[in-house]
Amino acid sequence: MSILDHDSSYSDFSEENDVIDMTDEEGWQDIEPDVEVVKMKCLKCSTVFEAVDKMLVHCKKTHDLDLEDLKRKMNLDFLGLIKLVNYVRSEVKAGNFSPKLSNVSFFQDERYLLPVLEDDPLLYSLDLIDGTDLDDESGGVAVDAGGPQTNGEAQTSSDSEAGLLAQKLQKLQLDLQARDTEVRTLQKRLGAHEDRLALIQKTYLEESQRQPSTDPRSDSVSIDKGRLANAVDSSYFASYSGHDVHATMLKDKVRTDAYRDFIYENKHLFEDKTVLDVGCGTGILSMFCARAGAAKVFAVDNSDIIDFARENIYKNNMVDTVICLRGKIEEVNLPTDTVDIIVSEWMGYCLLYEAMLDSVLWARNRYLKADGHMVPAHCTLRIAPLSDPEYIDEYIHHWKDVYGFDMSSMSRGMYSDALVQPVPKRAMVAESTPFLTLDLKRMSVEELEFAEQEFMFQLSEDIESLDGFVIWFDTFFLTMSNGTVPAARRAEEVKRGDNDSIAFTTGPFGEDTHWHQGVLLINHGDKFPQKLKKGKMVHGTVGYQKRKDDGRALDIRVRWELERSDGVMEQTWSMR
Numbered sequence: 001m002s003i004l005d006h007d008s009s010y011s012d013f014s015e016e017n018d019v020i021d022m023t024d025e026e027g028w029q030d031i032e033p034d035v036e037v038v039k040m041k042c043l044k045c046s047t048v049f050e051a052v053d054k055m056l057v058h059c060k061k062t063h064d065l066d067l068e069d070l071k072r073k074m075n076l077d078f079l080g081l082i083k084l085v086n087y088v089r090s091e092v093k094a095g096n097f098s099p100k101l102s103n104v105s106f107f108q109d110e111r112y113l114l115p116v117l118e119d120d121p122l123l124y125s126l127d128l129i130d131g132t133d134l135d136d137e138s139g140g141v142a143v144d145a146g147g148p149q150t151n152g153e154a155q156t157s158s159d160s161e162a163g164l165l166a167q168k169l170q171k172l173q174l175d176l177q178a179r180d181t182e183v184r185t186l187q188k189r190l191g192a193h194e195d196r197l198a199l200i201q202k203t204y205l206e207e208s209q210r211q212p213s214t215d216p217r218s219d220s221v222s223i224d225k226g227r228l229a230n231a232v233d234s235s236y237f238a239s240y241s242g243h244d245v246h247a248t249m250l251k252d253k254v255r256t257d258a259y260r261d262f263i264y265e266n267k268h269l270f271e272d273k274t275v276l277d278v279g280c281g282t283g284i285l286s287m288f289c290a291r292a293g294a295a296k297v298f299a300v301d302n303s304d305i306i307d308f309a310r311e312n313i314y315k316n317n318m319v320d321t322v323i324c325l326r327g328k329i330e331e332v333n334l335p336t337d338t339v340d341i342i343v344s345e346w347m348g349y350c351l352l353y354e355a356m357l358d359s360v361l362w363a364r365n366r367y368l369k370a371d372g373h374m375v376p377a378h379c380t381l382r383i384a385p386l387s388d389p390e391y392i393d394e395y396i397h398h399w400k401d402v403y404g405f406d407m408s409s410m411s412r413g414m415y416s417d418a419l420v421q422p423v424p425k426r427a428m429v430a431e432s433t434p435f436l437t438l439d440l441k442r443m444s445v446e447e448l449e450f451a452e453q454e455f456m457f458q459l460s461e462d463i464e465s466l467d468g469f470v471i472w473f474d475t476f477f478l479t480m481s482n483g484t485v486p487a488a489r490r491a492e493e494v495k496r497g498d499n500d501s502i503a504f505t506t507g508p509f510g511e512d513t514h515w516h517q518g519v520l521l522i523n524h525g526d527k528f529p530q531k532l533k534k535g536k537m538v539h540g541t542v543g544y545q546k547r548k549d550d551g552r553a554l555d556i557r558v559r560w561e562l563e564r565s566d567g568v569m570e571q572t573w574s575m576r
Contacts, residue, residue: 039121040052040055040121040122040125041117041120041122042055042058042059042062042063043055043059043063043065043085043088043089043092043122044059044062044063044065044088044092044097045062045063052121052122052125052128052129053128055122056068056129065088065101067081067084067085067129068129070084070101071084071129074104076104078126078127078165079113079165080104081126081129082112082113082123082126083107083108083109083112083113084101084107084112085120085122085123085126086107086112086113086114086115086116086123087099087106087107087112088101089116089117089120090112090116093116094260111317111318114317248514249281249345249514251514252513252514253511254504254506254510254511254512254513255345255504255513255514256284258475258477258502258503258504259284259285259288259343259345259375259477260288261502262375262376262477262502263285263288263289263292263343263375264288264291264292265502266292266479267292267293269341269373269479270289270292270293270294270341271292271293271294272293272294272295273294273295273340273341274294274295274296274297274298274336274338274339274340274341275289275294275296275297275298275339275340275341275342275343276297276298276300276334276339276341276342276343276363276367276368277289277297277298277299277300277342277343277344278300278329278342278343278344278346278356278359278360278363279300279301279329279344279345279346279356279359279360280299280300280301280306280309280324281301281305281309281345282305282308282309282312283299283308283309283310283312283313283322283324284312285343285344285345286299286309286313286318286322286343287312287313287316287318287322289341289343290318290321290322294321294341295321296321296323296336297321297322297323298323298325298334298336298339299313299322299323299324299325300324300325300326300327300329300332301324301326302326302327302328306324306325306326309324310324323335328359329359329360329362329363330359330362334367336367337367338367338368338369338372339367339368339369339372340369340372340373341372341373341374341375342360342363342364342367342368342372342373342374342375343375344356344360344375346359346360347379347473347475347515348515349418349420349515349516349518349575350381350418350471350472350473350518350544350554350556350575351379351381351438351473352448352544352554353552353553353554353575354552355448355546355551355552357438357448358445358448360440361440361443361444361445362445364440364441371481371482372481373481374440374441374481375477376440376475376476376477376478377439377440377441377476377477377478377483377485378437378438378439378440378475378476378478378484378485379437379438379440379473379474379475379476380434380436380437380438380473380474380476380485380487380489381434381435381436381437381438381453381471381472381473381542382432382433382434382435382471382472382473382474382507383432383433383435383455383469383470383471383542384428384429384430384431384432384433384457384469384470385428385429385430385457385459385466385468385469385470385538386423386427386428386429386466386467386468386469386470386519386521387427387429387463387464387465387466387467388424388426388427388467389464391423391424391427391467392467392521395411395414395419395421395521396411396414396521399411414521415521415522415523415571415573416523416572416573416574417573417574417575417576418471418518418519418520418554418556418573418574418575419518419519419520419521420515420516420517420518420519420575421516421517421519422508422512422516422517423470423508423516423517423519424508425508425509427467427470427508428470428508428509429459429460429461429463430457430458430459430460430538431457431458431460432457432470432472432507433455433456433457434487434488435453435454435455435542436450436453436542437485437487439484439485441481441482448544449544449545449546450543450544451541451543451545451557452541452542452543452559453541453542453543454539454540454541455539455540455541455542456537456538456539456540457537457538457539458535458536458537458538459532459533459534459535459536459537459538460534461534462531462532462533462534463531463532464529464531465524465529465530465531465532466522466529466530466532466538466562467521467522467529468519468520468521468522469519469520469522469558469560470508470517470518470519470520471517471518471520471542471556472505472506472507472508472515472517472518473505473506473515474489474490474491474503474504474505474506474507475491475503475504475505475506476489476491476494476501476502476503477501477502477503478501479501490505491503491504491505491507491510492505492509492510518556518575520556520558520571520573522569522571523571530562532562536562536563537562537563538560538561538562538563539560539561539563540558540559540560540561540568541558541559541560542556542557542558543556543557543558544556545557547574547576550576553574553575553576554574554575554576555572555573555574555575556572556573556574556575557570557571557572557573558570558571558572558573
């Protein structure tokens with residue numbers, strides 16, 4: 001339950017959950033700028049100009065982007081030109097160097113009135129764009145789609161546009177003053193709620209320090225388990241409060257581009273829809289959805305990073321669309337009974353480490369409409385055998401001689417812990433096989449723990465020894481809300497245009513991601529590893545179990561048997 005009271009309306013709810021203290025915000029004062037040379041950046045590249053006419057000629061001849069021609073053909077007024085410039089800059093900033101310009105509808109949104117570049121000199125020079133050809137030196141007449149216009153008429157039109165712009169600026173200033181008053185009021189209310197929460201915590205602490213009951217039927221054991229779970233959760237959420245982990249994820253282009261491309265290329269799925277972003281982090285997925293036309297996005301996170309998400313959303317003028325809520329998804333109260341789409345980047349190492357999918361499925365059961373979309377929709381876990389003497393020497397054997405010292409004790413954890421490392425392609429000695437397919441729309445939480453999922457593969461070459469196993473996952477985004485993915489399908493097989501599906505792999509044959517691969521090294525002990533011939537069959541089972549001492553960690557158990565061998569081998573690795 002949220003500690004903040006709220007009404008049922010979106011606007012009131014947003015204001016009470018998204019308090020931003022702007023009393024110390026800098027940069028709002030009017031400061032007389034120093035006289036300096038204007039540096040006007042090209043719309044599509046990094047070239048800088050000191051005059052608008054030179055930049056326009058450059059854009060036309062180098063990038064085939066003719067602003068004057070676009071103004072004339074689309075009959076754009078002053079505000080329309082502002083939107084056009086900011087639209088082009090925002091698309092280029094997002095990596096799209098060929099923004100759609102065939103219709104004015106692409107940049108009609110009011111958000112394009114906000115500059116993409118701070119103090120963009122081009123926006124102050126738009127009155128110099130008169131809609132005539134740059135190569136036409138006749139001057140005196142500005143031509144638009146409505147016919148010829150004299151300089152006097154153009155001046156009248158410019159004055160009218162300036163008046164409208166001044167009115168809009170005045171309205172924004174009044175809105176800002178009103179919002180500042182609301183923020184101060186909400187801060188006082190928040191302070192009162194925090195005092196109440198502190199009292200509750202103090203009371204609980206006093207109760208917990210009382211002498212525990214000796215009655216074996218008492219719930220003291222369950223209380224201890226609850227405290228342990230809370231401690232684990234607190235540590236988990238705290239680990240996502242810093243900048244580094246989010247910088248790593250955002251810089252993972254395979255991951256971030258897949259979400260962006262699916263959302264942007266399927267705007268019809270998001271337009272006017274209500275979206276829930278579980279574990280929103282910096283808010284990047286929520287902003288993707290807002291830009292794709294979502295009517296409302298609820299961004300939920302239980303770590304301190306939510307404060308940065310709020311600021312990011314504010315700076316990108318999305319506060320009317322994206323509502324940030326701090327807390328566990330199981331505990332916050334959304335001001336809606338249902339959502340059309342749930343988007344989340346919940347995947348952990350070996351897919352299920354950190355147990356975030358449990359919360360996503362809870363949200364699905366509680367909020368998602370029957371015909372709603374899960375983004376992503378499917379994941380497949382895959383396993384393959386590992387054999388590479390160089391890899392083993394690098395991670396295990398080198399400890400036997402470190403500057404002449406035996407440090408082999410350092411290698412003990414290598415056999416008991418699941419390692420997260422990029423594996424060279426040369427170490428893969430058989431085709432991978434899927435051992436678990438997760439259909440996010442239909443699966444249950446109980447399926448996240450399993451004892452025996454079968455696998456089988458055939459060695460593709462002679463090997464000196466079976467050194468271990470490698471686990472990774474493929475992720476699929478589907479436009480059909482009830483679509484399915486065959487278990488054997490690989491992410492690498494999905495091509496753009498395949499029913500608008502998008503997929504990525506975290507395996508060794510794809511571009512490396514921050515997930516890398518999970519490496520399970522076999523401990524042969526005192527036994528000499530067995531050489532295996534090409535064509536040899538290896539079959540077995542994989543099991544995932546949550547650790548009793550940490551519900552977000554995993555124990556991974558593999559049982560395997562070689563074709564015509566003496567028996568079954570078994571080993572367990574921990575991921576913590």
